[in-house]
Amino acid sequence: MSEGTAKKEEKPRKFQAIRGTRDLLPPETALWNRVEQTAHEVFSTFGFGEIRLPIFEPTELFARSIGAETDVVSKEMYTFSDPPEAAENLRRFFEAISEVGDKEPISSASNLGEKTTIGEKHLPELYRLQEEWKKSDLASLRPEATASVCRAYIEHSMQHWPQPVKLYYMGPMFRRERPQKGRYRQFYQIGAEVLEREVASGEWRVASREGKEVTSGPPQAGVASKELAKDAAVDAEVIEMVMTFFDRLELQGVQLDINSIGDRNCRPKYVELLRAELLKVKDRLGPDSQRRIETNPLRVLDSKVESEQGIIATLPHIADHLCEACAAHYAAVKHQLEMRGVMYRENWRLVRGLDYYMRTTFEITAKGLGSQNAVCGGGRYDGLVELLGGPPTKGIGFAIGEDRLILSLQESGKEVASGEWRVASKERKGVASGRHGVDVYIAWMGERAHATAIRAAKDLRKAGFSVELPPVELKFGKALGQADKLGAKYALILGDNEVSEGLWTLKTLADGSQQKLTEPQLLDFLRKL
Numbered sequence: 001m002s003e004g005t006a007k008k009e010e011k012p013r014k015f016q017a018i019r020g021t022r023d024l025l026p027p028e029t030a031l032w033n034r035v036e037q038t039a040h041e042v043f044s045t046f047g048f049g050e051i052r053l054p055i056f057e058p059t060e061l062f063a064r065s066i067g068a069e070t071d072v073v074s075k076e077m078y079t080f081s082d083p084p085e086a087a088e089n090l091r092r093f094f095e096a097i098s099e100v101g102d103k104e105p106i107s108s109a110s111n112l113g114e115k116t117t118i119g120e121k122h123l124p125e126l127y128r129l130q131e132e133w134k135k136s137d138l139a140s141l142r143p144e145a146t147a148s149v150c151r152a153y154i155e156h157s158m159q160h161w162p163q164p165v166k167l168y169y170m171g172p173m174f175r176r177e178r179p180q181k182g183r184y185r186q187f188y189q190i191g192a193e194v195l196e197r198e199v200a201s202g203e204w205r206v207a208s209r210e211g212k213e214v215t216s217g218p219p220q221a222g223v224a225s226k227e228l229a230k231d232a233a234v235d236a237e238v239i240e241m242v243m244t245f246f247d248r249l250e251l252q253g254v255q256l257d258i259n260s261i262g263d264r265n266c267r268p269k270y271v272e273l274l275r276a277e278l279l280k281v282k283d284r285l286g287p288d289s290q291r292r293i294e295t296n297p298l299r300v301l302d303s304k305v306e307s308e309q310g311i312i313a314t315l316p317h318i319a320d321h322l323c324e325a326c327a328a329h330y331a332a333v334k335h336q337l338e339m340r341g342v343m344y345r346e347n348w349r350l351v352r353g354l355d356y357y358m359r360t361t362f363e364i365t366a367k368g369l370g371s372q373n374a375v376c377g378g379g380r381y382d383g384l385v386e387l388l389g390g391p392p393t394k395g396i397g398f399a400i401g402e403d404r405l406i407l408s409l410q411e412s413g414k415e416v417a418s419g420e421w422r423v424a425s426k427e428r429k430g431v432a433s434g435r436h437g438v439d440v441y442i443a444w445m446g447e448r449a450h451a452t453a454i455r456a457a458k459d460l461r462k463a464g465f466s467v468e469l470p471p472v473e474l475k476f477g478k479a480l481g482q483a484d485k486l487g488a489k490y491a492l493i494l495g496d497n498e499v500s501e502g503l504w505t506l507k508t509l510a511d512g513s514q515q516k517l518t519e520p521q522l523l524d525f526l527r528k529l
Protein backbone atom coordinates (compact mmCIF):
# COMPACT_ATOMS: atom_id res chain seq x y z
CA MET A 1 0.00 0.00 0.00
CA SER A 2 1.45 3.38 -0.96
CA GLU A 3 1.99 6.05 1.69
CA GLY A 4 -0.71 8.17 0.07
CA THR A 5 -3.35 5.42 0.35
CA ALA A 6 -2.42 4.73 3.99
CA LYS A 7 -2.90 8.39 4.82
CA LYS A 8 -6.27 8.46 3.10
CA GLU A 9 -7.50 5.44 5.09
CA GLU A 10 -6.29 6.76 8.43
CA LYS A 11 -9.39 8.11 10.16
CA PRO A 12 -8.95 11.54 11.72
CA ARG A 13 -9.18 11.50 15.51
CA LYS A 14 -12.62 12.36 16.80
CA PHE A 15 -12.17 14.82 19.62
CA GLN A 16 -14.50 14.88 22.58
CA ALA A 17 -14.76 17.14 25.60
CA ILE A 18 -12.55 15.86 28.42
CA ARG A 19 -14.33 13.76 31.07
CA GLY A 20 -16.06 15.95 33.60
CA THR A 21 -16.22 18.93 31.23
CA ARG A 22 -19.04 19.71 28.82
CA ASP A 23 -20.33 22.18 26.29
CA LEU A 24 -23.29 24.33 27.23
CA LEU A 25 -25.43 24.77 24.15
CA PRO A 26 -28.30 26.95 23.04
CA PRO A 27 -31.11 27.07 23.90
CA GLU A 28 -29.96 26.06 27.42
CA THR A 29 -27.38 28.87 27.51
CA ALA A 30 -30.26 31.37 27.45
CA LEU A 31 -31.32 29.95 30.81
CA TRP A 32 -27.75 30.32 32.12
CA ASN A 33 -27.73 33.95 31.02
CA ARG A 34 -31.09 34.55 32.60
CA VAL A 35 -29.94 33.05 35.91
CA GLU A 36 -26.77 35.15 35.85
CA GLN A 37 -28.72 38.28 34.98
CA THR A 38 -31.03 37.64 37.94
CA ALA A 39 -27.96 37.28 40.19
CA HIS A 40 -26.62 40.64 38.96
CA GLU A 41 -29.99 42.24 39.67
CA VAL A 42 -30.66 40.70 43.10
CA PHE A 43 -27.10 41.06 44.41
CA SER A 44 -26.89 44.71 43.40
CA THR A 45 -30.07 45.45 45.37
CA PHE A 46 -28.13 44.20 48.42
CA GLY A 47 -25.23 46.58 47.63
CA PHE A 48 -22.82 44.02 46.15
CA GLY A 49 -20.42 44.86 43.31
CA GLU A 50 -18.97 42.35 40.84
CA ILE A 51 -15.35 41.21 41.03
CA ARG A 52 -13.70 39.30 38.15
CA LEU A 53 -10.87 37.08 39.24
CA PRO A 54 -8.10 35.12 37.51
CA ILE A 55 -8.80 31.51 36.62
CA PHE A 56 -5.46 30.38 38.06
CA GLU A 57 -3.60 31.44 41.17
CA PRO A 58 -0.54 30.26 43.12
CA THR A 59 -1.18 26.74 44.45
CA GLU A 60 0.02 27.96 47.83
CA LEU A 61 -2.91 30.39 48.08
CA PHE A 62 -5.40 27.52 47.97
CA ALA A 63 -3.31 25.21 50.16
CA ARG A 64 -3.05 27.83 52.88
CA SER A 65 -6.67 28.93 52.84
CA ILE A 66 -8.72 25.82 52.01
CA GLY A 67 -6.26 23.59 53.90
CA ALA A 68 -3.52 21.30 52.58
CA GLU A 69 -5.22 18.20 54.04
CA THR A 70 -8.66 18.82 52.51
CA ASP A 71 -9.82 16.64 49.61
CA VAL A 72 -10.03 19.71 47.38
CA VAL A 73 -6.36 20.63 47.83
CA SER A 74 -4.78 17.22 48.39
CA LYS A 75 -6.51 15.34 45.55
CA GLU A 76 -8.58 17.53 43.30
CA MET A 77 -6.61 20.52 42.05
CA TYR A 78 -5.31 20.94 38.52
CA THR A 79 -1.78 22.08 39.18
CA PHE A 80 1.00 23.00 36.80
CA SER A 81 4.40 24.55 36.99
CA ASP A 82 4.60 28.18 35.93
CA PRO A 83 8.28 28.98 36.42
CA PRO A 84 9.65 32.50 36.42
CA GLU A 85 13.13 33.34 35.15
CA ALA A 86 15.01 32.04 38.19
CA ALA A 87 13.61 28.55 37.76
CA GLU A 88 14.20 28.69 34.01
CA ASN A 89 17.88 29.59 34.61
CA LEU A 90 18.18 26.71 37.00
CA ARG A 91 16.69 24.38 34.41
CA ARG A 92 19.27 25.53 31.86
CA PHE A 93 21.98 24.95 34.43
CA PHE A 94 20.90 21.36 34.90
CA GLU A 95 20.75 20.90 31.16
CA ALA A 96 24.36 22.06 30.98
CA ILE A 97 25.29 19.55 33.68
CA SER A 98 23.69 16.68 31.84
CA GLU A 99 25.49 17.57 28.62
CA VAL A 100 28.94 17.07 30.13
CA GLY A 101 28.04 14.30 32.55
CA ASP A 102 27.93 14.77 36.29
CA LYS A 103 31.44 13.53 36.99
CA GLU A 104 33.19 16.56 35.56
CA PRO A 105 33.48 19.81 37.46
CA ILE A 106 31.09 22.07 35.70
CA SER A 107 29.23 25.33 35.39
CA SER A 108 28.83 28.18 37.85
CA ALA A 109 25.46 29.31 39.05
CA SER A 110 26.31 32.89 38.17
CA ASN A 111 27.42 31.91 34.69
CA LEU A 112 24.69 29.62 33.56
CA GLY A 113 25.15 27.66 30.43
CA GLU A 114 28.93 28.06 30.53
CA LYS A 115 30.74 24.98 31.72
CA THR A 116 33.17 26.04 34.44
CA THR A 117 33.44 25.14 38.15
CA ILE A 118 31.04 23.63 40.77
CA GLY A 119 31.81 20.20 41.96
CA GLU A 120 29.58 17.22 42.65
CA LYS A 121 29.40 18.10 46.32
CA HIS A 122 27.27 21.10 45.44
CA LEU A 123 24.72 19.10 43.57
CA PRO A 124 22.51 18.00 46.49
CA GLU A 125 22.15 21.62 47.52
CA LEU A 126 21.33 22.60 43.97
CA TYR A 127 18.64 19.94 43.75
CA ARG A 128 17.20 21.20 46.99
CA LEU A 129 17.13 24.73 45.62
CA GLN A 130 15.44 23.56 42.46
CA GLU A 131 12.78 21.76 44.46
CA GLU A 132 12.09 24.92 46.43
CA TRP A 133 11.84 26.97 43.31
CA LYS A 134 9.53 24.48 41.70
CA LYS A 135 7.24 24.45 44.71
CA SER A 136 6.93 28.20 44.95
CA ASP A 137 6.14 28.44 41.26
CA LEU A 138 3.23 26.04 41.12
CA ALA A 139 -0.07 27.42 39.94
CA SER A 140 -3.51 25.78 40.11
CA LEU A 141 -6.79 26.25 38.31
CA ARG A 142 -9.06 27.72 40.96
CA PRO A 143 -11.15 25.10 42.77
CA GLU A 144 -13.20 27.90 44.40
CA ALA A 145 -12.99 31.68 44.65
CA THR A 146 -13.11 32.71 48.32
CA ALA A 147 -9.31 32.46 48.56
CA SER A 148 -8.96 34.64 45.44
CA VAL A 149 -11.35 37.27 46.82
CA CYS A 150 -9.27 37.43 50.02
CA ARG A 151 -6.08 37.68 47.97
CA ALA A 152 -7.61 40.53 45.97
CA TYR A 153 -8.81 42.26 49.19
CA ILE A 154 -5.20 42.31 50.42
CA GLU A 155 -3.64 43.15 47.04
CA HIS A 156 -5.90 46.18 46.51
CA SER A 157 -5.81 47.33 50.17
CA MET A 158 -9.57 47.08 50.36
CA GLN A 159 -9.38 47.63 54.13
CA HIS A 160 -9.21 51.32 53.15
CA TRP A 161 -12.42 51.12 51.13
CA PRO A 162 -15.71 51.91 52.85
CA GLN A 163 -16.44 48.86 55.01
CA PRO A 164 -17.80 46.28 54.67
CA VAL A 165 -16.66 45.37 51.17
CA LYS A 166 -19.39 43.36 49.43
CA LEU A 167 -18.34 41.46 46.31
CA TYR A 168 -19.83 38.79 44.08
CA TYR A 169 -18.42 36.68 41.28
CA MET A 170 -19.43 34.06 38.76
CA GLY A 171 -17.43 31.73 36.58
CA PRO A 172 -15.85 28.31 36.14
CA MET A 173 -14.09 26.39 38.93
CA PHE A 174 -12.07 23.20 38.57
CA ARG A 175 -11.92 20.10 40.77
CA ARG A 176 -10.77 16.66 39.70
CA GLU A 177 -13.73 14.81 41.20
CA ARG A 178 -15.42 11.62 40.02
CA PRO A 179 -17.95 12.95 37.50
CA GLN A 180 -21.63 12.13 37.97
CA LYS A 181 -24.96 13.92 37.70
CA GLY A 182 -24.45 17.37 39.22
CA ARG A 183 -20.72 16.84 39.72
CA TYR A 184 -18.27 18.01 37.10
CA ARG A 185 -14.57 18.72 36.85
CA GLN A 186 -15.25 22.10 35.33
CA PHE A 187 -18.31 23.54 37.02
CA TYR A 188 -19.66 27.02 37.57
CA GLN A 189 -20.21 28.98 40.73
CA ILE A 190 -22.04 32.19 41.54
CA GLY A 191 -20.69 33.42 44.86
CA ALA A 192 -20.66 36.42 47.15
CA GLU A 193 -18.40 37.54 49.99
CA VAL A 194 -18.62 40.26 52.64
CA LEU A 195 -15.26 41.34 54.06
CA GLU A 196 -14.79 43.82 56.86
CA ARG A 197 -11.70 45.21 58.54
CA GLU A 198 -11.65 44.09 62.14
CA VAL A 199 -11.06 46.65 64.87
CA ALA A 200 -8.23 45.09 66.89
CA SER A 201 -8.79 44.81 70.63
CA GLY A 202 -6.99 47.59 72.50
CA GLU A 203 -7.51 49.80 69.50
CA TRP A 204 -11.25 50.40 69.50
CA ARG A 205 -12.00 53.66 67.85
CA VAL A 206 -14.68 55.98 69.11
CA ALA A 207 -15.68 59.32 67.72
CA SER A 208 -14.44 62.30 69.70
CA ARG A 209 -16.51 65.43 70.11
CA GLU A 210 -14.87 66.98 67.07
CA GLY A 211 -16.03 64.05 65.03
CA LYS A 212 -12.49 62.69 64.62
CA GLU A 213 -11.71 59.10 65.53
CA VAL A 214 -9.62 58.60 68.65
CA THR A 215 -8.24 55.39 70.07
CA SER A 216 -9.83 54.20 73.28
CA GLY A 217 -8.86 51.38 75.65
CA PRO A 218 -9.82 47.71 75.33
CA PRO A 219 -13.30 46.90 74.07
CA GLN A 220 -16.11 47.21 76.55
CA ALA A 221 -18.43 44.27 77.00
CA GLY A 222 -21.13 46.37 75.34
CA VAL A 223 -18.98 47.02 72.27
CA ALA A 224 -18.14 43.33 71.93
CA SER A 225 -21.78 42.31 72.08
CA LYS A 226 -22.64 45.03 69.55
CA GLU A 227 -20.01 43.57 67.20
CA LEU A 228 -21.47 40.14 67.75
CA ALA A 229 -24.97 41.33 66.93
CA LYS A 230 -23.62 43.09 63.83
CA ASP A 231 -21.85 39.92 62.61
CA ALA A 232 -25.04 37.92 63.14
CA ALA A 233 -27.03 40.47 61.13
CA VAL A 234 -24.47 40.33 58.31
CA ASP A 235 -24.61 36.51 58.28
CA ALA A 236 -28.40 36.58 58.17
CA GLU A 237 -28.50 39.18 55.41
CA VAL A 238 -26.10 37.17 53.24
CA ILE A 239 -28.30 34.11 53.69
CA GLU A 240 -31.42 36.20 53.05
CA MET A 241 -29.82 37.40 49.79
CA VAL A 242 -29.23 33.92 48.42
CA MET A 243 -32.72 32.83 49.50
CA THR A 244 -34.19 35.89 47.75
CA PHE A 245 -32.26 34.95 44.61
CA PHE A 246 -33.61 31.37 44.70
CA ASP A 247 -37.08 32.71 45.36
CA ARG A 248 -36.85 35.02 42.35
CA LEU A 249 -35.89 32.02 40.21
CA GLU A 250 -38.77 30.01 41.69
CA LEU A 251 -36.37 27.24 42.63
CA GLN A 252 -38.34 24.33 44.07
CA GLY A 253 -37.83 22.37 47.30
CA VAL A 254 -35.32 24.82 48.78
CA GLN A 255 -34.06 23.71 52.21
CA LEU A 256 -31.63 25.82 54.25
CA ASP A 257 -29.52 24.02 56.86
CA ILE A 258 -27.45 26.00 59.35
CA ASN A 259 -24.93 25.20 62.07
CA SER A 260 -22.21 26.81 64.14
CA ILE A 261 -18.83 25.09 64.25
CA GLY A 262 -17.41 27.35 66.97
CA ASP A 263 -14.13 29.22 66.82
CA ARG A 264 -10.52 28.66 67.78
CA ASN A 265 -11.43 28.88 71.48
CA CYS A 266 -14.06 26.20 71.63
CA ARG A 267 -13.69 24.04 68.52
CA PRO A 268 -10.35 22.36 69.41
CA LYS A 269 -11.84 21.10 72.69
CA TYR A 270 -14.89 19.73 70.89
CA VAL A 271 -12.71 18.11 68.23
CA GLU A 272 -10.70 16.34 70.95
CA LEU A 273 -13.90 15.16 72.60
CA LEU A 274 -15.18 13.92 69.25
CA ARG A 275 -11.89 12.14 68.54
CA ALA A 276 -12.03 10.39 71.91
CA GLU A 277 -15.62 9.26 71.28
CA LEU A 278 -14.79 8.12 67.76
CA LEU A 279 -11.80 6.09 68.95
CA LYS A 280 -14.19 4.11 71.16
CA VAL A 281 -16.18 3.02 68.10
CA LYS A 282 -13.32 2.97 65.58
CA ASP A 283 -13.75 -0.74 64.67
CA ARG A 284 -17.31 -0.12 63.53
CA LEU A 285 -16.38 2.69 61.15
CA GLY A 286 -15.34 2.44 57.50
CA PRO A 287 -11.78 3.16 56.28
CA ASP A 288 -12.48 6.82 55.34
CA SER A 289 -13.93 7.68 58.72
CA GLN A 290 -11.17 5.74 60.50
CA ARG A 291 -8.59 7.84 58.69
CA ARG A 292 -10.48 11.02 59.51
CA ILE A 293 -10.39 10.30 63.25
CA GLU A 294 -6.75 11.32 62.96
CA THR A 295 -6.82 13.94 60.19
CA ASN A 296 -10.14 15.73 60.76
CA PRO A 297 -12.71 14.10 63.07
CA LEU A 298 -15.33 16.76 62.19
CA ARG A 299 -15.53 15.36 58.66
CA VAL A 300 -16.75 12.03 60.06
CA LEU A 301 -20.03 13.85 60.80
CA ASP A 302 -20.33 14.41 57.04
CA SER A 303 -20.25 10.68 56.29
CA LYS A 304 -23.00 9.31 54.07
CA VAL A 305 -22.02 5.66 54.74
CA GLU A 306 -25.26 3.89 55.73
CA SER A 307 -23.75 1.65 58.42
CA GLU A 308 -22.18 4.64 60.22
CA GLN A 309 -25.36 6.68 60.61
CA GLY A 310 -26.49 5.03 63.86
CA ILE A 311 -23.07 5.55 65.42
CA ILE A 312 -22.84 9.20 64.35
CA ALA A 313 -26.26 9.90 65.85
CA THR A 314 -24.88 9.14 69.32
CA LEU A 315 -21.88 11.52 69.07
CA PRO A 316 -21.76 14.77 71.08
CA HIS A 317 -23.28 17.85 69.39
CA ILE A 318 -21.08 20.91 68.95
CA ALA A 319 -23.94 23.22 69.98
CA ASP A 320 -23.51 21.90 73.55
CA HIS A 321 -19.81 22.76 73.50
CA LEU A 322 -19.72 26.29 72.05
CA CYS A 323 -18.00 29.00 74.07
CA GLU A 324 -20.14 31.85 75.33
CA ALA A 325 -19.40 34.19 72.42
CA CYS A 326 -20.05 31.53 69.76
CA ALA A 327 -23.27 30.43 71.46
CA ALA A 328 -24.46 34.05 71.60
CA HIS A 329 -23.53 34.59 67.95
CA TYR A 330 -25.37 31.44 66.86
CA ALA A 331 -28.48 32.42 68.83
CA ALA A 332 -28.36 35.90 67.27
CA VAL A 333 -28.04 34.47 63.72
CA LYS A 334 -31.14 32.34 64.26
CA HIS A 335 -33.03 35.32 65.66
CA GLN A 336 -31.95 37.48 62.72
CA LEU A 337 -33.07 34.82 60.22
CA GLU A 338 -36.45 34.66 61.93
CA MET A 339 -36.79 38.47 61.76
CA ARG A 340 -36.21 38.23 58.01
CA GLY A 341 -38.71 35.44 57.58
CA VAL A 342 -36.01 33.00 56.41
CA MET A 343 -36.93 29.39 57.24
CA TYR A 344 -34.04 27.19 58.36
CA ARG A 345 -33.29 23.80 59.84
CA GLU A 346 -30.52 23.31 62.37
CA ASN A 347 -28.15 20.56 61.31
CA TRP A 348 -25.43 19.80 63.84
CA ARG A 349 -23.67 17.53 61.32
CA LEU A 350 -23.09 20.34 58.82
CA VAL A 351 -19.31 20.90 59.01
CA ARG A 352 -18.30 21.70 55.39
CA GLY A 353 -15.22 20.38 53.60
CA LEU A 354 -13.02 23.48 53.60
CA ASP A 355 -10.84 24.45 56.56
CA TYR A 356 -11.38 28.20 56.75
CA TYR A 357 -14.80 28.28 58.40
CA MET A 358 -15.69 29.37 61.93
CA ARG A 359 -19.05 29.89 63.65
CA THR A 360 -21.79 30.04 60.98
CA THR A 361 -21.89 27.35 58.31
CA PHE A 362 -24.83 26.76 55.99
CA GLU A 363 -25.88 24.69 53.01
CA ILE A 364 -28.92 24.85 50.77
CA THR A 365 -30.40 21.87 48.95
CA ALA A 366 -32.99 21.85 46.19
CA LYS A 367 -35.29 19.43 44.40
CA GLY A 368 -34.39 17.04 41.63
CA LEU A 369 -30.65 16.71 42.21
CA GLY A 370 -30.19 13.16 43.53
CA SER A 371 -27.18 12.59 45.76
CA GLN A 372 -25.42 15.83 44.74
CA ASN A 373 -28.20 18.00 46.07
CA ALA A 374 -26.25 20.85 47.71
CA VAL A 375 -26.93 23.81 45.48
CA CYS A 376 -25.16 26.32 47.74
CA GLY A 377 -22.64 26.25 50.57
CA GLY A 378 -21.13 28.96 52.70
CA GLY A 379 -20.13 30.28 56.06
CA ARG A 380 -18.10 32.71 58.13
CA TYR A 381 -14.32 32.82 57.85
CA ASP A 382 -12.98 35.54 60.15
CA GLY A 383 -9.17 35.44 60.17
CA LEU A 384 -8.66 34.04 56.66
CA VAL A 385 -7.41 37.33 55.22
CA GLU A 386 -4.96 37.59 58.11
CA LEU A 387 -3.80 34.02 57.49
CA LEU A 388 -2.95 35.12 53.95
CA GLY A 389 -0.84 38.03 55.19
CA GLY A 390 -3.53 40.74 55.32
CA PRO A 391 -4.95 42.79 58.19
CA PRO A 392 -7.39 41.22 60.69
CA THR A 393 -10.60 40.90 58.71
CA LYS A 394 -13.98 39.29 59.12
CA GLY A 395 -15.54 37.35 56.28
CA ILE A 396 -18.78 35.58 55.37
CA GLY A 397 -19.95 34.31 52.02
CA PHE A 398 -21.41 31.53 49.93
CA ALA A 399 -21.08 29.90 46.54
CA ILE A 400 -23.94 28.51 44.48
CA GLY A 401 -23.29 25.57 42.16
CA GLU A 402 -24.75 27.03 38.99
CA ASP A 403 -24.80 23.70 37.11
CA ARG A 404 -26.92 22.20 39.90
CA LEU A 405 -29.13 25.26 40.12
CA ILE A 406 -29.88 25.00 36.38
CA LEU A 407 -30.44 21.26 36.67
CA SER A 408 -32.94 21.75 39.46
CA LEU A 409 -34.78 24.49 37.54
CA GLN A 410 -34.98 22.20 34.51
CA GLU A 411 -36.11 19.19 36.52
CA SER A 412 -38.97 21.12 38.04
CA GLY A 413 -39.93 22.74 34.75
CA LYS A 414 -39.25 26.22 36.10
CA GLU A 415 -37.28 27.24 33.04
CA VAL A 416 -40.62 27.61 31.27
CA ALA A 417 -42.21 29.78 33.94
CA SER A 418 -42.49 33.00 32.01
CA GLY A 419 -42.00 34.42 28.50
CA GLU A 420 -38.25 34.73 28.21
CA TRP A 421 -37.70 31.56 30.21
CA ARG A 422 -39.18 29.50 27.41
CA VAL A 423 -35.88 28.17 26.24
CA ALA A 424 -35.39 24.54 27.15
CA SER A 425 -38.78 23.00 26.66
CA LYS A 426 -38.63 19.87 24.53
CA GLU A 427 -41.90 20.48 22.80
CA ARG A 428 -40.66 23.84 21.58
CA LYS A 429 -39.98 23.98 17.89
CA GLY A 430 -36.52 24.95 16.80
CA VAL A 431 -34.75 23.16 19.62
CA ALA A 432 -33.33 20.55 17.29
CA SER A 433 -31.72 23.20 15.14
CA GLY A 434 -30.38 24.97 18.18
CA ARG A 435 -32.39 28.09 17.30
CA HIS A 436 -34.82 29.69 19.65
CA GLY A 437 -36.83 32.79 20.25
CA VAL A 438 -37.24 33.99 16.64
CA ASP A 439 -39.85 36.77 16.60
CA VAL A 440 -40.03 37.50 12.89
CA TYR A 441 -38.96 35.44 9.90
CA ILE A 442 -38.72 37.57 6.78
CA ALA A 443 -39.77 35.66 3.67
CA TRP A 444 -38.69 37.70 0.64
CA MET A 445 -38.71 37.17 -3.14
CA GLY A 446 -37.16 39.44 -5.77
CA GLU A 447 -34.28 41.94 -5.86
CA ARG A 448 -36.30 44.95 -4.66
CA ALA A 449 -37.89 42.93 -1.89
CA HIS A 450 -34.42 41.78 -0.80
CA ALA A 451 -33.29 45.39 -0.26
CA THR A 452 -36.51 46.15 1.67
CA ALA A 453 -36.08 42.95 3.72
CA ILE A 454 -32.54 43.92 4.70
CA ARG A 455 -33.76 47.35 5.82
CA ALA A 456 -36.77 45.88 7.67
CA ALA A 457 -34.49 43.39 9.48
CA LYS A 458 -32.20 46.22 10.54
CA ASP A 459 -35.11 48.30 11.91
CA LEU A 460 -36.78 45.38 13.69
CA ARG A 461 -33.52 44.28 15.31
CA LYS A 462 -32.89 47.87 16.43
CA ALA A 463 -36.31 47.78 18.07
CA GLY A 464 -35.17 44.66 19.96
CA PHE A 465 -36.88 41.89 17.97
CA SER A 466 -35.13 38.70 16.98
CA VAL A 467 -35.20 38.44 13.19
CA GLU A 468 -34.27 35.66 10.79
CA LEU A 469 -33.46 36.79 7.25
CA PRO A 470 -32.74 34.01 4.74
CA PRO A 471 -29.54 34.84 2.81
CA VAL A 472 -30.92 33.57 -0.52
CA GLU A 473 -34.31 33.86 -2.15
CA LEU A 474 -36.67 31.03 -1.22
CA LYS A 475 -40.07 30.22 -2.64
CA PHE A 476 -42.66 31.48 -0.15
CA GLY A 477 -43.84 27.95 0.69
CA LYS A 478 -40.33 26.82 1.55
CA ALA A 479 -39.60 30.00 3.49
CA LEU A 480 -42.75 29.56 5.61
CA GLY A 481 -41.76 25.95 6.26
CA GLN A 482 -38.38 27.20 7.54
CA ALA A 483 -40.05 29.82 9.71
CA ASP A 484 -42.19 27.09 11.23
CA LYS A 485 -39.17 24.84 11.89
CA LEU A 486 -37.41 27.66 13.68
CA GLY A 487 -40.44 28.26 15.87
CA ALA A 488 -40.84 31.85 14.64
CA LYS A 489 -43.86 33.73 15.92
CA TYR A 490 -44.47 35.74 12.72
CA ALA A 491 -43.51 35.60 9.08
CA LEU A 492 -43.15 38.92 7.30
CA ILE A 493 -43.89 38.33 3.63
CA LEU A 494 -42.21 40.70 1.19
CA GLY A 495 -42.79 40.24 -2.54
CA ASP A 496 -43.03 42.68 -5.45
CA ASN A 497 -46.64 43.60 -4.59
CA GLU A 498 -45.91 44.35 -0.95
CA VAL A 499 -42.93 46.54 -1.82
CA SER A 500 -44.68 48.57 -4.51
CA GLU A 501 -47.88 49.03 -2.42
CA GLY A 502 -45.96 49.79 0.79
CA LEU A 503 -48.23 47.32 2.55
CA TRP A 504 -46.48 44.35 4.08
CA THR A 505 -48.06 40.99 4.86
CA LEU A 506 -47.62 39.69 8.40
CA LYS A 507 -48.58 36.09 9.02
CA THR A 508 -49.16 34.83 12.58
CA LEU A 509 -47.71 31.33 12.44
CA ALA A 510 -49.65 29.91 15.39
CA ASP A 511 -53.06 30.34 13.71
CA GLY A 512 -52.16 31.11 10.09
CA SER A 513 -54.00 34.47 10.10
CA GLN A 514 -52.65 37.27 7.89
CA GLN A 515 -52.84 41.06 7.95
CA LYS A 516 -51.58 43.91 5.77
CA LEU A 517 -49.61 46.61 7.58
CA THR A 518 -47.54 49.67 6.67
CA GLU A 519 -44.02 49.72 8.06
CA PRO A 520 -44.86 51.99 11.06
CA GLN A 521 -48.02 49.93 11.75
CA LEU A 522 -45.93 46.76 11.82
CA LEU A 523 -43.58 48.13 14.47
CA ASP A 524 -46.52 49.42 16.49
CA PHE A 525 -48.27 46.07 16.28
CA LEU A 526 -45.20 44.10 17.40
CA ARG A 527 -44.37 46.52 20.20
CA LYS A 528 -47.85 46.17 21.68
CA LEU A 529 -47.52 42.42 22.11
Ligand code: HAM
Pocket: 143, 144, 145, 146, 175, 177, 182, 183, 184, 185, 187, 188, 189, 191, 192, 193, 354, 374, 375, 376, 377, 378, 379, 380, 396, 397, 398, 399, 400, 401, 402, 403, 404
Ligand atom coordinates in the same frame (compact mmCIF):
# COMPACT_ATOMS: atom_id res chain seq x y z
P1 HAM B 1 -18.29 24.43 48.26
O1 HAM B 1 -19.29 23.82 49.18
O2 HAM B 1 -17.04 23.68 48.05
O3 HAM B 1 -17.98 25.88 48.85
O4 HAM B 1 -18.96 24.70 46.87
C1 HAM B 1 -20.16 25.46 46.78
C2 HAM B 1 -21.13 24.81 45.81
O5 HAM B 1 -20.48 24.60 44.55
C3 HAM B 1 -21.61 23.42 46.22
O6 HAM B 1 -22.68 23.50 47.13
C4 HAM B 1 -22.05 22.86 44.88
O7 HAM B 1 -23.34 23.32 44.55
C5 HAM B 1 -21.06 23.47 43.91
N1 HAM B 1 -20.01 22.48 43.55
C6 HAM B 1 -18.92 22.15 44.25
N2 HAM B 1 -18.21 21.20 43.59
C7 HAM B 1 -18.88 20.92 42.46
C8 HAM B 1 -18.67 20.03 41.34
N3 HAM B 1 -17.60 19.25 41.26
N4 HAM B 1 -19.59 20.02 40.34
C9 HAM B 1 -20.68 20.83 40.39
N5 HAM B 1 -20.91 21.69 41.41
C10 HAM B 1 -20.04 21.74 42.42
C11 HAM B 1 -17.12 26.76 48.26
O8 HAM B 1 -16.65 26.64 47.16
C12 HAM B 1 -16.88 27.99 49.11
N6 HAM B 1 -15.92 28.84 48.40
C13 HAM B 1 -18.18 28.72 49.37
C14 HAM B 1 -17.99 29.94 50.23
C15 HAM B 1 -17.92 31.21 49.78
N7 HAM B 1 -17.82 29.96 51.53
C16 HAM B 1 -17.65 31.22 51.92
N8 HAM B 1 -17.68 31.97 50.86
